[in-house]
């Protein structure tokens with residue numbers, strides 16, 4: 001379907017070698033043609049060199065024009081791309097010319113939205129386009145490209161097909177119940193349901209890592225005074241940011257700095273003490289540190305490996321032990337006297353913030369704790385929107401399974417439940433998509449995409 005013509009600059013604002021203006025919609029070639037002077041006509045998928053002129057026939061710029069004829073274009077509509085010189089003035093004048101010719105400025109993500117509406121991409125693929133553009137790490141980029149190529153959609157579709165299959169049998173059961181046609185045994189129904197639930201679960205497991213890839217990880221460094229928290233903070237930051245002294249209580253407020261671990265954005269927080277105190281300044285520091293610990297995705301619990309643990313260590317450990325944490329024994333250059341009994345089941349990472357030994361291992365351990373392995377092949381990671389729908393779908397299926405196991409459910413009711421579970425899955429790929437969902441997704445795009 002061809003919608004009204006839209007136009008946008010597809011390259012970033014500023015001086016650059018080339019600036020691209022994109023047009024999409026019904027009749028865009030006819031709109032631009034009188035103002036594009038070149039030898040010969042314009043053929044689809046050929047680069048044409050020529051001059052762009054304004055309404056007074058004055059040359060605006062020399063440029064290359066590409067024409068994509070519907071439906072063989074990104075949006076599925078007729079599209080024209082103009083490769084002009086990358087000067088904001090030229091690009092603005094080009095836009096103004098096109099506005100005066102009846103084009104309107106595209107909304108953020110409108111090109112991709114049209115691609116979706118024309119069936120060029122499904123919804124997870126459209127989302128992947130935005131992620132591909134915004135990905136801040138190699139890993140996030142790789143995950144986005146896999147999603148763009150349909151890997152996530154395929155997984156969701158496979159689950160949907162299992163459920164559709166189930167539906168088909170139930171339907172046959174309703175319509176031909178008098179006749180002798182093959183139906184599924186109770187065991188087979190349960191097996192199919194469990195298969196679907198298992199597949200949903202394995203997708204749900206990727207949610208957390210997906211969030212870390214997209215939004216980064218918050219790391220809080222916690223421990224009693226003088227164990228080397230600030231030193232470790234500096235070592236991970238790779239510069240001297242926090243003040244380090246032998247005087248306990250130097251860090252009275254938390255410090256926060258962004259770093260990148262294997263390309264993943266990490267916010268590193270050096271906390272002050274978290275013990276009760278009567279000093280009013282320190283108390284505020286303690287409050288704030290506790291809040292930072294609450295917000296952290298992972299806590300680095302630092303101990304001084306050169307002396308045995310004491311009450312204060314244990315008190316702090318008690319405070320954080322139920323949170324996702326790593327035990328870091330610092331100052332290994334001074335020896336190792338830690339009683340490991342307390343941390344049973346929890347591996348201890350030995351480092352020296354002074355000599356920097358063990359820091360690399362610590363970095364790898366941090367990433368692996370949040371489910372990111374730099375060497376392994378990445379899959380696809382679901383986003384919050386996918387997660388919400390998968391959970392709803394799973395809930396319906398589990399509720400259904402429970403009732404199915406305990407009592408006789410009429411086939412009509414069974415159908416309704418399975419159809420509902422399917423509809424949540426279809427929302428993910430966009431088989432059913434409301435304006436709300438679309439608005440939410442495409443408003444996050446940049447203009448011109």
Ligand SMILES: Nc1nc2c(ncn2[C@@H]2O[C@H](COP(=O)(O)OP(=O)(O)O)[C@@H](O)[C@H]2O)c(=O)[nH]1
Nearest residue numbers: 226227228229230231244245246331352353354
């Ligand atoms: N030998 C040695 N000393 C360290 C190490 N890390 C920190 N220190 C020293 O321990 C003291 C306290 O360090 P600091 O980072 O301020 O500890 P914080 O109070 O936990 O932030 C300072 O004198 C540091 O130089 C280490 O790995 N080895």
Ligand SMILES: [Mg+2]
Nearest residue numbers: 229230250251
């Ligand atoms: Mg400190």
